[in-house]
Amino acid sequence: MAGAVSALFLLDIKGRVLVWRDYRGDVSAVQAERFFTKLIEKEVTSLGVGEEIFVEMQNLTLNWWQVDPDSHDPVVYDNGVTYMFIQHNNVFLMTAARQNCNAASILLFLHRVIDVFKHYFEELEEESLRDNFVVVYELLDEMMDFGYPQYTEAKILSEFIKTDAYRMEVTQRPPMAVTNAVSWRSEGIKYKKNEVFLDVVESVNILVNSNGQIIRSDVVGALKMRTYLSGMPECKLGLNDRVLLEAQGRSAKGKAIDLDDIKFHQYVILAGIKFYLCPLFVYLSLCVRLARFENDRTISFIPPDGSFDLMTYRLSTQVKPLIWVEAQVERHSRSRIELMVKARSQFKERSTATNVEIEIPVPSDATNPNVRTSMGSAAYAPEKDALVWKIKSFPGGKEYMVRAEFSLPSITAEESTPEKKAPIRVKFEIPYFTVSGIQVRYLKIIEKSGYQALPWVRYITMAGEYELRLM
């Protein structure tokens, strides 16, 4: 099974081609542009639903959804060509393919292209593409060959595709990293002060239905690193994850935690397998094959230079919502609506949530807000059809309130279209706190020159998709 794309397009917001790179010479830019402009104008008719479908109801079969809804699926077929696209600012990135290519790989590749462009031009938008079209062509040539993704590490690419004109005069060679086993780090990096910053960031996703039941809750965590280390350092990281601890033959008493799914960045997988034993094996074949791994089982890796995500994890055990919001909506007569919203922090008192922002939806035709709060400030944000309540600092175990009154127009359309039923959405940050209880036990840096590096570890919990449906 093989499959490559035929061309990559960068299009403006109206679907016109800004730059394109033809990899296989079997698609037409004109055709692609025509198709795509039509698509985003929503003029493309859905597949073959004529009015003349004679439904034989006597022998009726369930023919549901023969028709794709007229939505922008990111994968669209037209006249022998599959178009896959994503949007970023006012630019569309799109591939055209005639083969059965790997859709997941190509769509992810497009997202990586955005990252690379952002690294090069700070922001990817129509203007920055025009301003840098020469580099854009160069990058497109290097990131993909004959429609197959090649390198998408911005840091590495920038070592042999430079933007400054005079630096181009120096003969460039492919950096070792491009073809090296350690493809993410070049040799000879030097810092005066060797430092590592490790941020443990957890996002809490929660969905509460209109009965007040928590129907989904999970935590997505990330270990984000910024490294300023000289040479080729090896890092060893110890966590209090139960599986890891048990694999290391230590007892998992006390504070060990269970993580559902762990993802490692490329670097760790490579380094882990190459130089040590990959911790993954431990995770995956724990029950059967532990005895095989007698060596060091810590997470070991050679970090890339600068910032990167070392590892992400997910845990889906139900957690008590950190901030609970209840809203009572009363419609007094036809012309007035009253909201009473209570917010309660359900974490320990020694922690404090900061930058709390609670968005309570109100009818789109509401006017004359009259708002009173017991804490923070609340204001009507008509562009969001919501009342936005901001609390700078919200300590644990507290409850605050806001009351608001709005006028409604007394005349309503006879056939009312259903109200947009947006949920209450909450944003917050809680520093020095993790929901999962994950802890970094140690972070050692070993480099052959033997320098001392300073590790800094921070913890923070944030609201991810935190939604409570209105009762």
Next chain:
Amino acid sequence: MSGHDSKYFSTTKKGEIPELKEELNSQYKDKKKDAVKKVIAAMTVGKDVSSLFTDVVNCMQTENLELKKLVYLYLINYAKSNPDLAILAVNTFVKDSQDPNPLIRALAVRTMGCIRVDKITEYLCDPLQRCLKDDDPYVRKTAAICVAKLYDINAELVEDRGFLDTLKDLISDNNPMVVANAVAALAEIQETSARPIFEITSQTLSKLLTALNECTEWGQVFILDALSTYKAADALEAENIVERVTPRLQHANCAVVLSAVKMILQQMELITSTDVVRNLCKKMAPPLVTLLSAEPELQYVALRNISLIVQKRPTILAHEIKVFFCKYNDPIYVKMEKLEIMIKLASDRNIDQVLLEFKEYATEVDVDFVRKAVRAIGRCAIKLERAAERCISVLLELIKVKVNYVVQEAIIVIKDIFRRYPNTYESIIATLCESLDTLDEPEAKASMIWIIGEYAERIDNADELLESFLESFPEEQAMVQLQLLTATVKLFLKKPTEGPQQMIQVVLNNATMETDNPDLRDRAYIYWRLLSTDPEAAKDVVLAEKPVISDDSNSLEPSLLDELLGNIATLSSVYHKLPEAFVSRAKLTFARPDDEEYPAAVETGNSESPSYEVDGAAATSSQSFTSHETARQPVPVAAAPTPSSAPASPPAPVPDLLGDLLGLDNALVPVDQPIAPSGPPLPVLLPSTTGQGLQISAQLVRRDGQVFYNLLLENNSQVVLDGFMIQFNKNTFGLAAAGPLQIPPLLPQDSARTLLPMVMFQNLSTGPPNTLLQVAVKNNQQPVWYFNDKISLHVFFSEDGRMERANFLETWKSLPDSNEVAKDLSSAIIHSIDSTVENFAATNVFFVAKRRNANKDILYMSAKGPRGIPFLIELTASVGAPGVKCAVKTPSLEMAPLLFDAMEALLK
């Protein structure tokens, strides 16, 4: 690091091209470079700057890498329109491919491969050869992909220059990136070639699995995708592979995860231990769930794939339904897919929660999504009998909201629920009727009308309700009209009172006179005729019990599902269609049988086995001796003049001009070619419409104790076809070619016949005996053609199969009765005993005895099949009348069906 390239887009007022030309030829480097940038800018905005070709190419010889890249880019775009001028660039390309800087070497090869001009391609070979063996892995990885580029332009060149072997060597390269690109290139080449080029053996497998650990993320995807076609030998190997692939599930790249899932699912098919399978399912669930935290476009791909995975292995995500609940901000395409999966995972255990969700979605604002949510409730009702009542009450609640499209959608699904559970929930009809006036969509109207007609006897005012629809009959859509017609007939049959009688008159009139819709008119006439001739019969027809419908949420065919699962992560799995349905590149448009079925097959064209020469002079080996004999006395049953006789002695004047022409055609066949016998027309197995002009007719025949494949090849295409080769797939009798196929180059409109000697028991297939013979024929100009032939057992009957009467009786008695089977050959006929006996003798079925019993003749015969299996045959028939009863007694009973087939063919 922002640039200021946009200035190059600004145009000068007049004479842009001459101005650029001047600048390109400037002696100042900077000015030159700026000029090239302007040219590229013009090209980018779609201006035609091809007239500057020579001037731009002149800038190619530069030390400046940036400038060089720009010129290369220009070349890729315009070389095709200036093929003759493109040659100018060749020297620089070749020089660059030897540059000390690996970046430039790679760039040169990469670019040359993109210029699809024949003349350039010729010069690509030597640089490519060098670069494939370059010291620098960056150059090698670029060269590996370049082989695929060259193959796409000129496959023959790639094969002739041995690039394929070099590419295969790169699989063992010490650099993982080179390995990954070589795998991608080989996989692509394999896709377009019918010949096995890239076969994954257990050695390659293990090599690639090792390389996997060190590859870049994209390389891992190439390798996993290529390996997913590998079929493990047994459960143990499958388990080993899975064990090495599972760590990929922890990769941060979703594509790697999906490709790993694909491979694990493929191997799981072979794993027999339920514990291992259960364990694997458990391991795959968390990574699949995590995919839903990816970017929305990737979530969409993941969801389309998960939809397939849960159809095959529902247990994997059975407990994870909550993760598919829609978030407020999910894009609509993600919500739609989540809904679909929620229906698939809905069960009695979680239905309450699911219904709450659906109800929530049904009050959102996106109309399509709301509709789908309403339908989802209906589908759950149909799927889960015990939850049906709860589903219906949710639907009724939704109807009460009186949002127009919700009501219409609800009515459509309720009609389906009525069909699924007849006579159960009619009590809600009254509620439905309240919303009658709000219906304006044809499908909803039609559904409501169907409900009214179906339950006319329970709805007191059914006639009034229908009448209100009838007023607008002529303006309605066809689907509504059809339903109105049927419903009115039902009403009339159920309540044959005056009102309905008048209505039926109106409807029938309308539907027959006033419409141009043939479906409607025909149905109306049928009803009319039925009602006027036999109203009771009409009742039986119109009010007949309808088959119960079932849920279609797991609707993919199992075989299709399996194939789609083999394509996880690809477009095929997103579309839920096989690649053939949308891949427009494929050069092989026909369905190729599974590669695995042609594993050990020898390329007869290259085989070292003794060759078959019909030409007497070359006959030395004993094998060719027999064939030689055959050729000498062709076709005992010949009806047409043999071609060999045609040139020697022109036949007596034939009135038929065509016949004469044919004779002349044959006369053109050079004398030194194998002379093949002609005979009765052979069955056409590959019609020229399928074979791009090549027509192949063939049949197995027996001559002088040997089996031959009698072949006729006709070239109706416009090109000369040569280099014919043949091979046979595994078959019950292990038939294989004993020598290469001897077919001269076929000119257009030319044809050739040959007798290909066959050997038996060479490539035996397992399983119960069958008559299928799969044949592949290839030539140098066309793809490989596959066709099926039918083996007739009688070609194996040996000449020594005659049995004496005593011997026959003895054998008959020695075999148990359970070894006797009989079959009525209804289309067979015996015209006369003598001629039948004679015909049978010609095919080595020997007469033993006959007797008469009650007007029927009974014949006893014997034959000896492959491996000396005796067949004792009893035929019972009345002479001249169709229908022969054939009974056979044989030690290998599984051959009996084949014998019946053969007898039927012989008695036609």
